[in-house]
Amino acid sequence: MSARLGIIGFGTVGQGFLEVLIKKGADLPVKLVGIAGRSKGEIFIDEGIDPAEALRCVAEGKNLNECFKDALRLPSLELVRKGNLDILIEATPTNLETAEPAFTYIKEALKSGIDVITANKGPVALHYSELKNLGGILRFEATVMSGTPVLGFIEDNLKGVEILGFRGILNGTTNFILTEMSGGRTYEEALKEAQRRGYAESDPTADVEGFDALAKILILVNVFMGKALSPTDVKREGITSLPATTGDFKWKLVATAIKKESGVEVSVKPERIYPDDPLYYVDGTENALLIKTDILGTIMLKGPGAGRLETGFAIFLDLLKVLKEREKI
Ligand SMILES: NC(=O)c1ccc[n+]([C@@H]2O[C@H](COP(=O)([O-])OP(=O)(O)OC[C@H]3O[C@@H](n4cnc5c(N)ncnc54)[C@H](OP(=O)(O)O)[C@@H]3O)[C@@H](O)[C@H]2O)c1
Known part of the structure; x- marks a missing residue:
């Protein structure tokens, strides 16, 4: 069965990840069911979202809800709570003072057994010892040197x-x-x-x-x-x-x-x-x-140490590791 994927934060990194997924992960057992951006919109489709269509939509300067008119609207935290996700990709802006709101999204997800892949330095730099034992797998290759996989190395x-x-x-x-x-x-x-x-x-x-x-x-x-x-x-x-x-x-x-x-x-x-x-x-x-x-x-x-595809690739590497650990590949 495919792993159900949700993305929170659909800027450079969220989109870069989807681009890499399309290029390198066409055969992976994953189904993208939700994307929660902020100004980019928030869509949830239980049967799956076409990643290429989502990328095309925002590249044309549109909001995802304009392009996916029948999609449900699940804002970030709702996507974690109600999306029935297996894996959450978290790519919202880094906040080095409180790590929020990403810290809350990630904590909620891990506590519900959802595996989390984040590019966001805040939650890992400030709260690693709390997050590492919450339940789901936490991976964050993109946080240090982005596309150069130092953490995995x-x-x-x-x-x-x-x-x-x-x-x-x-x-x-x-x-x-x-x-x-x-x-x-x-x-x-x-x-x-x-x-x-x-x-x-x-x-x-x-x-x-x-x-x-x-x-x-x-x-x-x-x-x-x-x-x-x-x-x-x-x-x-x-x-x-x-x-x-x-x-x-x-x-x-x-x-x-x-x-x-x-x-x-x-x-x-x-x-x-x-x-x-x-x-x-x-x-x-x-x-x-x-x-x-x-x-x-x-x-x-x-x-x-940065870049749309480079950072997207780091998330992709983490995705492969999570799928392997969950014996999906
Ligand atoms: N860019 C890189 O090369 C790179 C490399 C390594 C790590 N990172 C890290 O990756 C994360 C994302 O970076 P980025 O370059 O993709 O930033 P970005 O282009 O600014 O994208 C962040 C996206 O998150 C959205 N957002 C903000 N708050 C949100 C919320 N509460 N719920 C849902 N979406 C929300 C923003 O919406 P709006 O469009 O409405 O503002 C924006 O589209 C950051 O933590 C960054 O430090 C980036």
């Missing part, structure tokens, strides 16, 4: 290995800005260019003040270093007051976690990076993560 390939620390460039927007600045542009000029290209939001605070990278390093630490740290445990500094650079180093916004006798020390701050450091060669919107281990020394993963 560690989970699948480093079993039994002790993680001694992480060090990485986990925010593509700031890395793009800093790359531009290493070519001589000022912070203001580089930010404007990032906004022009769609890499930075009109309010760039979450990126440039280091909150986004903080959420990602917290997820890594709390999931793989067995801690339950919160944002106030992280020393955080943004990039807004850095000067343009033309010397033999580059500024990078580096997220670091180091295992110490006393616990794990975590920080996000700009660092001068020289050519003998592998992070020196991570430019533009790319992300990279160095994983320090007890047995294998240091492993480095590098790749895309």
Whole structure:
């Protein structure tokens, strides 16, 4: 029997996931029954929604309820409660103060035995220890480095290995800005260019003040270093007051976690990076993560940290894992 799928949040990531599902998952035993967006509308069809039709509808600038006139309307929480879902894809905007409303959606779903795949950093960074034991499976590959599957890599390939620390460039927007600045542009000029290209939001605070990278390093630490740290445990500094650079180093916004006798020390701050450091060669919107281990020394993963199809693919990978764990494939 097909797994019944619902999506909450139908923006870049929700749509990107459907695009990947159409391209790569045509034979998977899944049936999309509900999509709850906000301005994009909210539709529920028990017999199944045609994903291509849903994508076409929003690409034409229409609301889903205009295109699927016979569909029931189930807003986000109602979709979780009444949709009889097997799997919820949660892709609403990240809120790093309260994690809401996503936290409520995810908690409700997991408690009812619905498996959840989320791209949303808030609930995982702030509430992982509560969410991990609620019932359903929780997966969140898209939350860290989006399309570069770092979480799955560690989970699948480093079993039994002790993680001694992480060090990485986990925010593509700031890395793009800093790359531009290493070519001589000022912070203001580089930010404007990032906004022009769609890499930075009109309010760039979450990126440039280091909150986004903080959420990602917290997820890594709390999931793989067995801690339950919160944002106030992280020393955080943004990039807004850095000067343009033309010397033999580059500024990078580096997220670091180091295992110490006393616990794990975590920080996000700009660092001068020289050519003998592998992070020196991570430019533009790319992300990279160095994983320090007890047995294998240091492993480095590098790749895309954002993007519609990239993030959609991370959700798709999680979907495959959930279907496998539920013995559907
Ligand atoms: N974009 C990336 O490359 C990327 C990468 C990794 C992780 N993520 C994470 O993925 C999530 C989604 O990102 P995105 O880029 O897809 O953002 P987005 O394009 O802004 O899409 C978010 C969608 O959620 C809708 N929404 C907001 N509140 C809602 C609610 N309560 N119920 C239902 N829908 C709601 C919004 O509706 P409106 O259209 O009405 O605003 C919007 O369509 C975020 O948490 C983000 O941090 C994104």
